[in-house]
Amino acid sequence: xxxxxxxxxxxxxxxxxxxxxxxxxxxxxxxxxxxxxxxxxxxxxxxxxxxxxxxxxxxxxxxxxxxxxxxxxxxxxxxxxxxxxxxxxxxxxxxxxxxxxxxxxxxxxxxxxxxxxxxxxxxxxxxxxxxxxxxxxxxxxxxxxxxxxxxxxxxxxxxxxxxxxxxxxxxxxxxxxxxxxxxxxxxxxxxxxxxxxxxxxxxxxxxxxxxxxxxxxxxxxxxxxxxxxxxxxxxxxxxxxxxxxxxxxxxxxxxxxxxxxxxxxxxxxxxxxxxxxxxxxxxxxxxxxxxxxxxxxxxxxxxxxxxxxxxxxxxxxxxxxxxxxxxxxxxxxxxxxxxxxxxxxxxxxxxxxxxxxxxxxxxxxxxxxxxxxxxxxxxxxxxxxxxxxxxxxxxxxxxxxxxxxxxxxxxxxxxxxxxxxxxxxxxxxxxxxxxxxxxxxxxxxxxxxxxxxxxxxxxxxxxxxxxxxxxxxxxxxxxxxxxxxxxxxxxxxxxxxxxxxxxxxxxxxxxxxxxxxxxxxxxxxxxxxxxxxxxxxxxxxxxxxxxxxxxxxxxxxxxxxxxxxxxxxxxxxxxxxxxxxxxxxxxxxxxxxxxxxxxxxxxxxxxxxxxxxxxxxxxxxxxxxxxxxxxxxxxxxxxxxxxxxxxxxxxxxxxxxxxxxxxxxxxxxxxxxxxxxxxxxxxxxxxxxxxxxxxxxxxxxxxxxxxxxxxxxxxxxxxxxxxxxxxxxxxxxxxxxxxxxxxxxxxxxxxxxxxxxxxxxxxxxxxxxxxxxxxxxxxxxxxxxxxxxxxxxxxxxxxxxxxxxxxxxxxxxxxxxxxxx
RNA sequence: GCCGGGGUGGCGGAAUGGUAGACGCGGCGGACUUAAAAUCCGCUACCUUCACCGGUGUGUGGGUUCGAAUCCCGCCCCCGGCACCA
Numbered sequence: 001x002x003x004x005x006x007x008x009x010x011x012x013x014x015x016x017x018x019x020x021x022x023x024x025x026x027x028x029x030x031x032x033x034x035x036x037x038x039x040x041x042x043x044x045x046x047x048x049x050x051x052x053x054x055x056x057x058x059x060x061x062x063x064x065x066x067x068x069x070x071x072x073x074x075x076x077x078x079x080x081x082x083x084x085x086x087x088x089x090x091x092x093x094x095x096x097x098x099x100x101x102x103x104x105x106x107x108x109x110x111x112x113x114x115x116x117x118x119x120x121x122x123x124x125x126x127x128x129x130x131x132x133x134x135x136x137x138x139x140x141x142x143x144x145x146x147x148x149x150x151x152x153x154x155x156x157x158x159x160x161x162x163x164x165x166x167x168x169x170x171x172x173x174x175x176x177x178x179x180x181x182x183x184x185x186x187x188x189x190x191x192x193x194x195x196x197x198x199x200x201x202x203x204x205x206x207x208x209x210x211x212x213x214x215x216x217x218x219x220x221x222x223x224x225x226x227x228x229x230x231x232x233x234x235x236x237x238x239x240x241x242x243x244x245x246x247x248x249x250x251x252x253x254x255x256x257x258x259x260x261x262x263x264x265x266x267x268x269x270x271x272x273x274x275x276x277x278x279x280x281x282x283x284x285x286x287x288x289x290x291x292x293x294x295x296x297x298x299x300x301x302x303x304x305x306x307x308x309x310x311x312x313x314x315x316x317x318x319x320x321x322x323x324x325x326x327x328x329x330x331x332x333x334x335x336x337x338x339x340x341x342x343x344x345x346x347x348x349x350x351x352x353x354x355x356x357x358x359x360x361x362x363x364x365x366x367x368x369x370x371x372x373x374x375x376x377x378x379x380x381x382x383x384x385x386x387x388x389x390x391x392x393x394x395x396x397x398x399x400x401x402x403x404x405x406x407x408x409x410x411x412x413x414x415x416x417x418x419x420x421x422x423x424x425x426x427x428x429x430x431x432x433x434x435x436x437x438x439x440x441x442x443x444x445x446x447x448x449x450x451x452x453x454x455x456x457x458x459x460x461x462x463x464x465x466x467x468x469x470x471x472x473x474x475x476x477x478x479x480x481x482x483x484x485x486x487x488x489x490x491x492x493x494x495x496x497x498x499x500x501x502x503x504x505x506x507x508x509x510x511x512x513x514x515x516x517x518x519x520x521x522x523x524x525x526x527x528x529x530x531x532x533x534x535x536x537x538x539x540x541x542x543x544x545x546x547x548x549x550x551x552x553x554x555x556x557x558x559x560x561x562x563x564x565x566x567x568x569x570x571x572x573x574x575x576x577x578x579x580x581x582x583x584x585x586x587x588x589x590x591x592x593x594x595x596x597x598x599x600x601x602x603x604x605x606x607x608x609x610x611x612x613x614x615x616x617x618x619x620x621x622x623x624x625x626x627x628x629x630x631x632x633x634x635x636x637x638x639x640x641x642x643x644x645x646x647x648x649x650x651x652x653x654x655x656x657x658x659x660x661x662x663x664x665x666x667x668x669x670x671x672x673x674x675x676x677x678x679x680x681x682x683x684x685x686x687x688x689x690x691x692x693x694x695x696x697x698x699x700x701x702x703x704x705x706x707x708x709x710x711x712x713x714x715x716x717x718x719x720x721x722x723x724x725x726x727x728x729x730x731x732x733x734x735x736x737x738x739x740x741x742x743x744x745x746x747x748x749x750x751x752x753x754x755x756x757x758x759x760x761x762x763x764x765x766x767x768x769x770x771x772x773x774x775x776x777x778x779x780x781x782x783x784x785x786x787x788x789x790x791x792x793x794x795x796x797x798x799x800x801x802x803x804x805x806x807x808x809x810x811x812x813x814x815x816x817x818x819x820x821x
Numbered sequence: 822g823c824c825g826g827g828g829u830g831g832c833g834g835a836a837u838g839g840u841a842g843a844c845g846c847g848g849c850g851g852a853c854u855u856a857a858a859a860u861c862c863g864c865u866a867c868c869u870u871c872a873c874c875g876g877u878g879u880g881u882g883g884g885u886u887c888g889a890a891u892c893c894c895g896c897c898c899c900c901g902g903c904a905c906c907a
Contacts, residue, residue, distance in 0.1 A: 009859050180904095221825055221902080228824070228903060235907085256907060269907095309905080341906045348907095355905050424906050542901080579901095615845070616833060621826085624833065632845045638860085685835070688844035695844090702862095764840050769888040771840060795874095809887050815839055819887050 008631045012641040014605025017732045022123055030742055033081045033127040035528055042078035043532050044070040045511055045571075047540030047548070048085045048132075051111040052092060055118035057595040057613075057625065058587070061580040064610040065619050065683050066539045067124040071724035072678045074125065075748035081532055082125050083514040085132035086112050089140070089503045091169060091185060094436040097468045104436040105464055108135055118598065123606050123727045125744075130517045134506040135436070139513065141459030142523035143505050144441040146559075148452050155201045155558050158442075158450060162273055162339060163429060165193040170474075171433045172197060177547070192297065198440060198499070199427040202554045206230050206423040209553055214569040219576050219620075225545040231424025233257050236408050237343065238417035240268065240320035240329065247279055252320055255342030255422050258352065259411065260404035262324055263392035264370035266360065267348040269313065269332045271339035272296040280331060282317025289314050289333060296335040311336055311359040323416045324407070325393060334359060342422050350382065357382035371400050428551065430502040435466055435475040437500030445487035445494035454488050460496070474498055507548050508555040511535050511570055529565060538571040541579075549574070575681055578622025580613070595625050607726035608634045614683035614725060637729060640694055640722075644715050644733050646701065648708035659705035664755055666696045667714050671751035674721050687725065693718060717749040764815035765790045767799040783810050790816045 025031060046066040049059055070082035093104035112133055119126070132139055150156040163172040168188035172195060177184040202209075210230055212223050236259040239251035254268065270277055272293045281289045292314040313334030320329050329347075336355055337346045350360035350367040360367050370391045373383035389395050389403045398406065411417045431440065439460040441453035453460055463482045466475035476482055476498040487494035509523065515532040516525035534556075549571075556570040579586070582593040600609050612633040617623030670693040677686035697714055700706040706714075715737055723730040723743045734743035758779050763786060765773040773795040777786065787808055790796060796818065803820040810816045 011859085219825095224824065225902060231906065233906075254907080258907080311905085336905045336907095338906065346907045353907070355907075358905095422906080545902080618834080626833075626846075628846055629833070635860090636845085684833095685844080688835075691844055762840075766839085766888070769839090769886090774840070798874095807887060809839095811839055811888095815888090817839080817887055 008634045008638070010604055010634060011638045012729070014608065014637075014729070015602065017728045018121070018123065018601075018606050021728050021731050022120060025123075025742075025744075028742075030744060031125045031127055032129060033079065033083075035531065037079040039077055039079040041081065041532060042070075042073045042537070043081045043511075043514075043535045044073060044537045045083065045514070045535045045539070047538075047544065048087050048507070048510065049115065050090060050092070051086045051088055051108055051115050053111040053114060055115050055597060056587075057582075057597050058580055059119075060122065060597045060609065061613050061623075062540065062577055063119070063124065064122060064613050065577065065681065067122065067126075068610070068614060068683060068724045069537070069539075069678065069681060071125055071727065071744070072748065074744070075720070075724065075746065077747060080125070081130075081514065082127070083130045083132075083517075084119065084124070084126040084128070085130075085510060085514070086115070086134065087503065087507055087510075088112060088133050088135035089437045089500075089506060091434065091436070094434060094468070097436075101468075103464065103466070105135070108436075109133075121598070121601055121606055122610065130514050132510060132513050132517050134503075134510065137459045137461060138520065140438040140462075140506070142509075142513070143438040143501060144453070144458050144460060145455065146509065146523060146555075147438075147501065147505070148441055148455070149562055149564075150200065150558060151452060153558070153562050155204065156198060157201065158196060158198050160194060160196045161199075161429075162192050162194050163197055164190045165195075166190050169434075172429060172431060195431075197429050197431040199429055200551075200554070202428045202551070203423060203425055205554050205557050206232065206425055207421075208557060209550065215572065215574070217573040217575075218571075219542070219574065222542060222545045222549065222574065222576065225542075226550055229425060229546040229550065233422045233424075235259065235420065235422060236411060236417055237420045238262070238323075238347075238411055240322060240347070242280070242318075242320050244321075245280065245318070249276065249279075252276065252345055253343045253417070254345045254347045255420070256347055258349065258404070259407050260389065260395075260400040261349040261352045261370055262322070262347070262407055263389075263395075264349040264351050264368050265322055265327075265329055265347045266350060266366045266368055267330050267332055267356075267363075268320055269334045269337045269346045269348055269359070270316075271337040271344040272333045272335055273339040274333070274344045277316070277333055280316050280318045285315060285317035289316060292333060309336075311355065311362050313359060313363065315363075323414065324410075330365070332359075332363070340426055341424065352382050352384055354382045354384065428502075428554070430505055431499040432502055433474050433477075433498075434500055435462075435468075437503060438462075438505065439476070440497045440499050440501055442497040443485050443487055443494045444497065445490060445492060447492060448487055448489040448494075450497075451487055451489045451494070457488065462500075476500070504547055504551050508551045509559070511538075511552070512565070526564070533565070534567050534569060535571045537573045537575065539575045539577060542576040575620070577619045578617075580616075580623055580625055582625045584624055600630065604630065604634050605637075605728065607729045608637055611637075611687060611725050615687045617684060619681050619683055636691060636694065637726070639698065640718075641729070641733070643694060643698055643701070644719070645736055648711040648715075651701070651706060651708045651711055652704055653707055655705055655707045658759075659700070659703075660707065660710055661759070663696065663700055663706055663710060663714065665758065666693060667717060668751040668755040671717065671721065671749050672753075672756055675748065675751070678724070683725075690718070690721060690725075719743060720746055720749050758813075761813050763790070765793060765796055766815060766817040767796060767820060769817060770799075772796050772799055779813065783812070786810060786816050790818065 044066065046063055070080050074080045088108050093108045096102060096107050097104045134140060147156060164178050166173050166183040166186065166188055168186045169183060173183060173190060178190055182189050210227060210232060235255055235257035237253055237255050239253050241251055243250040311334060313332045316331040316333065318331045320331060322329055348356040348359060350356040350365060351369045352371055368391060370389060371383060371387040372390050373387055386400045389398045389400055395403045395406060408419055439462055441458060441460045443451050443453060445451055463479055466479060468475055483495050483498060485494055485496045512524045512529055512533060516528040519525050552570045557568065559565050560568060581587060582595050585591055585593060587594045597609055608630060612630045615633060616629055670689050673689040674686040719730050719734050720743065727744060731743050735741065760776055761779050763775045763777045764771060765775060773793045775789055775793065800818060800820045805818060805820045807819040808816060
């Protein structure tokens, strides 16, 4: 504990109750999820954790509220599947192996065991009979099987490509794993290499992945991030003539979104890695070009991608011809042009593109305006807006959008190019030169090439007798027994692929595995998949927006097209929780502000920790953990422990009816509030409503304004509402007040709208919009009566004196505003 | 630079066109206690006032409205994401 402040006494046996009920629930399997159940299904999934070894408060913050929501759905009558598993492959296990000499397998499995124990201490409704651990062969064999299915359907391929390389992790990375030019995991600056690697053809689904209509309720933020990541641009691919070189290739093609600026092209730029660079370079430029290419290759990604960077480049000493006006355009290479986007060649229009403008200024190239900027446009920048076309031969005086259309028509008619769409997203590179992952099921044979491992030879087992060297060299590559294999096609000597799969492959389909986790003839039983998927509600962090959440959508669409399933989207609804911080700062070991849930659970019990996490702020905005804050929840639980064990027989039998109806109204208003707020993940305000109810009941007891029968009703309904939030204390009080086991198999209470209505209202009286008086009135009061009593109020009269009343605005049941001047 | 979220008491937050500050923390006063802690009761936005009354107040400057934390426009600050994508 980090606290030095006073702590409230825990006045009920919290940890004893935790243990008692956790054992009982497990023994009775009350959270077992049956497959054959007539109730409607509800699949509520929380992103499964990486088994790092210790359950952090951040894990609780992710899991406790979603458990509460799943419990709420159970009590609403759904057959709820709320599964849990472990994303067990990945680099930390391997780094630990290199550092401490512990093999990743036992390291990971002991972490899984410990985290499973810690997760159980939360008292969640997880059905542990469905747990999955991705590093076990019974799971990862299906990664291999699916990989081969994707391969057979043309959605997996192997290619030599410039790839992002992390020199510290000694592996390539997916584009999604590069953050600001650095490795997402270790922060080392990444470089580029050219390697033969395996890819998933996610670009095939680029346009369908932009269609979010199948997603019922996803945060806009995630949709925007995915939209930007996929990056669809409409434009024209247009050829420039290079037939004067006498090469086999007669033209170079470029992609532009601004074909309306084609008459403003004064140079062209190729990416340094472009395959035509060598053959287009003039002899006198050879040396300069070669050294520039070499430099670009060595530069880190952060250097190359910086927008501040000067626009360096070298001329090739050659030119291409613009078909539209026959002009000769000088060719350059420059590293601001990316080989992976469009055609890897850019037409330079310095007057209307800021990057081209900077390049032209630096290299003394002409800048020709072809879209007239509005008056007063400063000339030190490119004008990128729309306008009237000039210096564009037959298209002058056209508004530029119209001109673009006309030019595109002309280009297509002459066969110089065509309208097309370009995407920013690249295919998903999944090869990793690491050990602790799923072996890629391919064998390389000198005669047959890359041969897929036949299904009946799966899984390709990850050998457990691996040797870890501090050089980071993959233990698979130096394991002869693993590497040497017979070619499945010709039976000759062959070598296994020693790369493993990105762990995001595991998480791309794990939600399907929960439908039938023990299935051993297929990744899942199709009938059970149909009855449990898609996931109705997914919860987890927004950091997965363009990785896991995009990859799983791709997997779903690919598997649908292979006939494995019949839905389009894996996750119908998505909710992103925020981040929990401590003392106003992000938790970190160096700050010494890391909160360990175990210590708090040991003192206060699981319920207090659960409820505090849900109370400290709106779930989607994250929150700040304070030790004084958790005291408040512990106090509340102490109070309810005392309150609901009182004997209702001590209350008077005859009580004033209006007091009773006040309490009844409060009860029904609370049910409505908790119900609607839980529906929308507003845990903090639903807990506040429950607190208000206990405060009200405590006061009613002290004033003896409640009778035994209503007390019993309030107790019952309160405990039912409490159950999803604080399952242990709710169950214990349910038992202690003589109610039959289990509160968790009961229905969530319903409210009667007629009983929530107020009998008297507080009528707010404003003069010119300022509050002047509050009057108690029956809810049935008529507008005329309101006007009468409002105008009669002395407090109102002091402000209307000497003025003329112009208008009366009446909002029924709420307020009246007197406009007087 | 672009996109998204946000700015409300001493603090976490509530209120999405109609009583600003629910609920909780902290603080202050009281009860209980030899005492302290815990617990219980009361008060607690700020200014003015013994009190009532009154005034001010939701980052900032304008606007719309009978009425704005809430809607619109400009600006400042914080957090997250993307960023030479032609």
